[in-house]
Amino acid sequence: MKPAFLLAAATVAVAVLATVPLYANGYQLSLAITLMNYTVLATAWTLFSGPTRYVSLATVAFFGIGAYTAAVLAERMAWPWILLIALAVGLAVALIVGLSTLRLSGVYFVIFTFGLAELIRQIVTWYEVNVTRTLGRYIFVGIDPADIYWQLLGLAVLVFAAGIVIRRSRLGLALRVIGDDETVARHVGINTTIAKVALFALSAAFMTLCGAVMAPRWTYIDPAIAFSPVVSFQVLIMALLGGVHRLYGPLFGVVPLVLLFEFLLARFPNHFSILVGLAFMLIVYAIPQGIVGFVERMVRRKGEAA
Amino acid sequence: MFAAAVTSGLVLGGMYALIAMGLTLQYGVARIMNLAHGELMIAAAFAAFWLFTSAAVNPLVGLLLVVPAAFAISWAIYRLLLIPLVARAPNRDALEVDSILATFGMLFVIQGVMLVMFGGAYYSYSFLAFPVTIAGATVAANRLLALAFAAVIGVALYLYLTRTRLGTAVRAVAVDPQSAPLVAIDVRATAALAFAFGGALVAAGGVLVSMFLTFNANIGVVFTMKALIVVIMGGVGNLLGCLVAGLILGLAETFVATFVDPGLTLATTYAIFLIILLVRPQGLFGTASR
Numbered sequence: 031m032k033p034a035f036l037l038a039a040a041t042v043a044v045a046v047l048a049t050v051p052l053y054a055n056g057y058q059l060s061l062a063i064t065l066m067n068y069t070v071l072a073t074a075w076t077l078f079s080g081p082t083r084y085v086s087l088a089t090v091a092f093f094g095i096g097a098y099t100a101a102v103l104a105e106r107m108a109w110p111w112i113l114l115i116a117l118a119v120g121l122a123v124a125l126i127v128g129l130s131t132l133r134l135s136g137v138y139f140v141i142f143t144f145g146l147a148e149l150i151r152q153i154v155t156w157y158e159v160n161v162t163r164t165l166g167r168y169i170f171v172g173i174d175p176a177d178i179y180w181q182l183l184g185l186a187v188l189v190f191a192a193g194i195v196i197r198r199s200r201l202g203l204a205l206r207v208i209g210d211d212e213t214v215a216r217h218v219g220i221n222t223t224i225a226k227v228a229l230f231a232l233s234a235a236f237m238t239l240c241g242a243v244m245a246p247r248w249t250y251i252d253p254a255i256a257f258s259p260v261v262s263f264q265v266l267i268m269a270l271l272g273g274v275h276r277l278y279g280p281l282f283g284v285v286p287l288v289l290l291f292e293f294l295l296a297r298f299p300n301h302f303s304i305l306v307g308l309a310f311m312l313i314v315y316a317i318p319q320g321i322v323g324f325v326e327r328m329v330r331r332k333g334e335a336a
Numbered sequence: 337m338f339a340a341a342v343t344s345g346l347v348l349g350g351m352y353a354l355i356a357m358g359l360t361l362q363y364g365v366a367r368i369m370n371l372a373h374g375e376l377m378i379a380a381a382f383a384a385f386w387l388f389t390s391a392a393v394n395p396l397v398g399l400l401l402v403v404p405a406a407f408a409i410s411w412a413i414y415r416l417l418l419i420p421l422v423a424r425a426p427n428r429d430a431l432e433v434d435s436i437l438a439t440f441g442m443l444f445v446i447q448g449v450m451l452v453m454f455g456g457a458y459y460s461y462s463f464l465a466f467p468v469t470i471a472g473a474t475v476a477a478n479r480l481l482a483l484a485f486a487a488v489i490g491v492a493l494y495l496y497l498t499r500t501r502l503g504t505a506v507r508a509v510a511v512d513p514q515s516a517p518l519v520a521i522d523v524r525a526t527a528a529l530a531f532a533f534g535g536a537l538v539a540a541g542g543v544l545v546s547m548f549l550t551f552n553a554n555i556g557v558v559f560t561m562k563a564l565i566v567v568i569m570g571g572v573g574n575l576l577g578c579l580v581a582g583l584i585l586g587l588a589e590t591f592v593a594t595f596v597d598p599g600l601t602l603a604t605t606y607a608i609f610l611i612i613l614l615v616r617p618q619g620l621f622g623t624a625s626r
Contacts, residue, residue, distance in 0.1 A: 085436055130610055134617050136429070137369060140436055141568065142609070144371065145561035149606050156599035259557070263444060270437070300452055307444030314437045315420065 051176035066182035072269040072280035074236035080274040081205040088143035089265045092234045094256035096241025120238025128227035151257035166252035173246040181243045193277040267310045273320025282321045339473035341594040347479045349586020350486040356566035356578040358537030364573025365510045365530035371439040374556030375446040380542030410535025414528045450553035460550040482544040571619030
């Protein structure tokens with residue numbers, strides 16, 4: 031397919047998606063927001079973890095930083111400023127984490143991100159209890175669900191654009207080499223640390239913004255809500271189900287799993303975590319390459335047979 | 337106050353060391369980065385709680401039931417769930433990623449089962465909760481007992497690994513899994529054994545911790561993380577390192593909780609972890625390899 035055709039198709043798709051709030055009812059719009067939210071998060075996750083194969087378990091840490099920053103600043107300044115400040119905080123944390131762990135082997139990074147959300151949650155709780163003396167905040171801003179949806183759609187377009195630009199750049203090539211073999215990457219003169227940290231920060235920036243945009247969805251927020259580990263887990267499972275070696279891969283995981291989780295939460299609220307865990311293990315064991323990888327392999331096999 | 341902080345820091349540190357020894361066996365020998373480690377520990381704590389409250393079984397007797405069960409369960413988990421991952425992994429890094437993902441799923445399954453059974457509430461029971469005075473510090477008897485048991489188990493493990501044939505095989509696989517078969521060591525059986533031992537150790541830790549700490553179904557993650565940090569601090573696969581790092585972590589946390597603010601203990605853990613990563617990523621006793 032020609033790039034011009036793809037671009038036109040993508041434009042039409044975005045335009046169609048942008049009209050959803052005009053005719054959707056309340057429930058449909060909230061489902062659309064959830065879908066868009068996880069699309070942004072899972073694609074941002076794939077942006078970094080796909081090519082480098084470093085599993086980040088800290089999605090909700092950044093998502094929560096964004097949400098909480100927005101909650102704290104909600105009535106103090108105009109919305110664009112809030113997004114900018116949230117972005118700055120998220121970037122700062124990402125740089126600290128990246129610079130201290132990404133110089134080393136991947137396991138350190140995984141371990142660090144494993145507890146990062148819990149750490150930030152405890153620090154925020156400590157700060158709220160001791161300094162501001164209020165645990166939990168109410169968010170009242172004049173942003174309705176349609177606005178949230180459009181902002182998320184904008185973010186989604188940005189994530190995909192960033193992903194495509196990076197893939198074609200020297201940075202993208204460098205990251206693919208790192209993913210294949212980090213020692214080789216170092217030997218051909220790639221500064222692996224800078225490449226990894228830059229991309230990790232970019233990925234974290236999108237997650238933070240996503241959290242800030244989503245904050246007005248809750249009218250009440252506290253650290254336990256903002257930093258719920260289930261979010262990291264769901265993003266990871268969606269990205270893996272779709273396939274992380276293609277930028278559009280996570281889409282194929284987000285849509286079925288958001289619908290499945292919606293169903294499971296409504297039908298089996300008490301057994302949700304067990305069922306999601308089992309679904310996750312099923313994916314890890316049965317389709318490690320994700321749906322996209324699985325389909326690609328089938329197509330290739332058919333091509334060979336013919 | 338100082339003496340009290342030291343004793344409770346040592347007790348807590350001893351528990352961390354015990355749990356981390358389990359993890360270092362699993363990671364150092366079987367190459368499985370087990371993120372569900374803390375979940376097994378909390379499951380053991382709940383088992384001890386249940387035995388004590390509903391069947392009036394002394395937790396020390398409970399240890400004799402729970403630890404072999406955990407050994408068997410861990411062995412089965414390795415044989416049934418992790419061997420397929422080992423078989424399909426082209427190299428060690430791929431196995432690490434796969435095992436992280438698989439055990440991350442297990443974490444949510446085990447946690448979910450415990451939530452269904454016990455809910456999100458905090459549990460504790462009162463066993464030997466009378467004060468004992470040692471060297472000017474007052475400690476609960478159950479804490480002292482837990483520390484003593486942890487010490488006995490740790491020493492037994494150390495002797496087993498250094499003095500027996502099977503223990504030597506375990507260490508050989510940790511050092512070089514490619515060469516171990518050349519001297520007639522069954523790597524998979526040994527790795528399964530090490531993984532099962534890791535499960536038994538963490539279950540022992542869970543039973544001992546349940547005697548003096550309150551716990552709930554969600555708290556396992558925190559212990560997993562601390563165990564991971566202790567393992568890295570001590571140097572992967574190094575039991576002595578685990579002991580020292582565990583005690584450092586326990587003491588540091590208790591001191592911060594006593595003299596600064598109890599809400600900052602996890603921040604302390606992370607600060608120590610950060611310093612280790614920046615200054616000595618191979619761990620206190622590790623050798624620079626990768």
